[in-house]
Amino acid sequence: MGDKGSIIEQLEAVTHAFIAQLPTRADEVERQWLGLQQQPDNRERWQDLYRLAHNLAGGGGTFGFSNITDAARLVADLLRTALKEQQPLAALAENQQLELYLHQLQELCRYPAGNHNSAQPVAENRLLTEVSPSRLGYLYSTKPEQYAALSNNLQGMGIEIERFDQCDLLQAAILENSPLFVLVDIAQCDTMGFLHDHSHPPMIAISRTGDFSTRLKAVRSGMDGFFVEPVDGVTLLNFVDTLLPQAWGMPFRVLIVDDDRSQAEYAALVLERAGMITCVVNDPATIIEQLTAFSPELLLLDIYMPQCSGIELAQLVRQMTQYVNVPIIFLSAEHRRDRQLAALQVGADDFITKPIIAKELIAAVNLRAWRARMLNWVMLRDGLTGLLNHAVIMERLQHAVAIAQRQKEALSIAMIDLDHFKQVNDQYGHPVGDRVLAACSRMIQQRLRGSDAIGRYGGEEFLVILPATESAQALVVLDELRIAFSTLRHTANGETFRVQVSVGIACYPQFKTASQLLEAADAALYRAKREGRNRVVIGGPVG
Numbered sequence: 001m002g003d004k005g006s007i008i009e010q011l012e013a014v015t016h017a018f019i020a021q022l023p024t025r026a027d028e029v030e031r032q033w034l035g036l037q038q039q040p041d042n043r044e045r046w047q048d049l050y051r052l053a054h055n056l057a058g059g060g061g062t063f064g065f066s067n068i069t070d071a072a073r074l075v076a077d078l079l080r081t082a083l084k085e086q087q088p089l090a091a092l093a094e095n096q097q098l099e100l101y102l103h104q105l106q107e108l109c110r111y112p113a114g115n116h117n118s119a120q121p122v123a124e125n126r127l128l129t130e131v132s133p134s135r136l137g138y139l140y141s142t143k144p145e146q147y148a149a150l151s152n153n154l155q156g157m158g159i160e161i162e163r164f165d166q167c168d169l170l171q172a173a174i175l176e177n178s179p180l181f182v183l184v185d186i187a188q189c190d191t192m193g194f195l196h197d198h199s200h201p202p203m204i205a206i207s208r209t210g211d212f213s214t215r216l217k218a219v220r221s222g223m224d225g226f227f228v229e230p231v232d233g234v235t236l237l238n239f240v241d242t243l244l245p246q247a248w249g250m251p252f253r254v255l256i257v258d259d260d261r262s263q264a265e266y267a268a269l270v271l272e273r274a275g276m277i278t279c280v281v282n283d284p285a286t287i288i289e290q291l292t293a294f295s296p297e298l299l300l301l302d303i304y305m306p307q308c309s310g311i312e313l314a315q316l317v318r319q320m321t322q323y324v325n326v327p328i329i330f331l332s333a334e335h336r337r338d339r340q341l342a343a344l345q346v347g348a349d350d351f352i353t354k355p356i357i358a359k360e361l362i363a364a365v366n367l368r369a370w371r372a373r374m375l376n377w378v379m380l381r382d383g384l385t386g387l388l389n390h391a392v393i394m395e396r397l398q399h400a401v402a403i404a405q406r407q408k409e410a411l412s413i414a415m416i417d418l419d420h421f422k423q424v425n426d427q428y429g430h431p432v433g434d435r436v437l438a439a440c441s442r443m444i445q446q447r448l449r450g451s452d453a454i455g456r457y458g459g460e461e462f463l464v465i466l467p468a469t470e471s472a473q474a475l476v477v478l479d480e481l482r483i484a485f486s487t488l489r490h491t492a493n494g495e496t497f498r499v500q501v502s503v504g505i506a507c508y509p510q511f512k513t514a515s516q517l518l519e520a521a522d523a524a525l526y527r528a529k530r531e532g533r534n535r536v537v538i539g540g541p542v543g
């Protein structure tokens, strides 16, 4: 099921087939209704009409025609009640409400094109929307003084702020420019109705007070975050990072274990359609290999399987320490709440009852996978800079060297150290030093490729790993970065200052192991410092 192209093609094919037979279904509805005008006491015919509506409601939901689902459900609900309560069938044939519902349903089936909302599941998954990397932030506020304070604070971090005081202009600008985030003055929060209809960048409420009712107002307006003024730029950008597609843009990877092939394939189709990557396992005995090969971010387990139960499988997975944090969702026809609770006690996170409702499944998987990814993100990152922490960047280095060896390709690493940083702390204070560190980290992130790994190696020292990069290329990239650093203006106590960096580079295959690379980059950095700072030096003879 990993082949996304074929999944989408399959899905398009079945959707087209569904659309193609909608007009015929409309005719059938009409024929049944007219027939029932002649034979109102024919219970079987009423039941046929009920089944027709019921199927349209299901199919409409599956294939993205929510209007058809809504209309068909009105018909099906009305008919089910009437048939169950043994209401007089002749009266049903004269029910004007039913006639109206049926008419709406026929219209929607005959002209389905304008009603398709197939993009909805993907759009609902905000994390998957592509927003181009941007250095633009928007402020929606009628107060110019708010703009001045924020703009000052964020300019030092390389972010430009634009203010809007009209919602429609803001909305148009968001669609056109995809800013990094939108700050919304709490007074304007309740005018942001469009948030519910579209995907959008992180929307963050700002307010002078952080009391319960103000925060609640922000939540109810659909805000993604809340900051009390004065807004600290570093904290704000770190928070935005946790919501951004760079951090979350990769599709979720879901492993589905179900001995019932059709159920498993259906769940996989639904999730793939919402932009996720799935792997279906019908034989629970192969789960260990699949966990290693696929490295899922979430497990969807059927409870009742002949060979071993989903509950046993969840226990088995939880006993493998590397999967302790992977969310597990049970999928089962079990409706008894006590059984469901017992199942959850083995360490699962949620329980979805069959038959699968696509929307519910997508929402549950999205929520759990997103939470797990966010926790992971926080655990792997350095709190001040948002870069990978020391342990993680060291692990990435080992990994990058192994790949370079296997693929027989180049690899460069660079150690970046701020020059005379102690003076910044001494002169302006530690909090200003922190802000400078955060601004520099952001600049490295903005300038390097997504495939490069960037970590905080020590206090004011960063380690960058550039896969498939020769020393000459690394030199060019790092020197551009050095120049960009020296042009960044920082402000403190009304003064403006600049900070420079020294860089030491080392490259594979000149240096063969992670520790040799680190040693060589460190020695090169030392040379850069000794030779006058604000320069880039390559370790060993230049390749």
Ligand SMILES: Nc1nc2c(ncn2[C@@H]2O[C@H](COP(=O)(O)OP(=O)(O)OP(=O)(O)O)[C@@H](O)[C@H]2O)c(=O)[nH]1
Residues within 6 Å of the ligand: 384, 417, 418, 419, 420, 421, 422, 423, 425, 429, 430, 431, 432, 433, 434, 437, 458, 459, 460, 529, 533
């Ligand atoms: N504000 C702040 N300062 C830090 C942090 N981590 C390390 N530092 C400071 O970074 C400074 C490093 O000082 P030194 O190692 O003497 O180096 P330097 O002043 O940058 O001089 P050179 O590296 O030789 O150019 C020390 O003052 C540390 O306190 C941090 O997280 N925040």
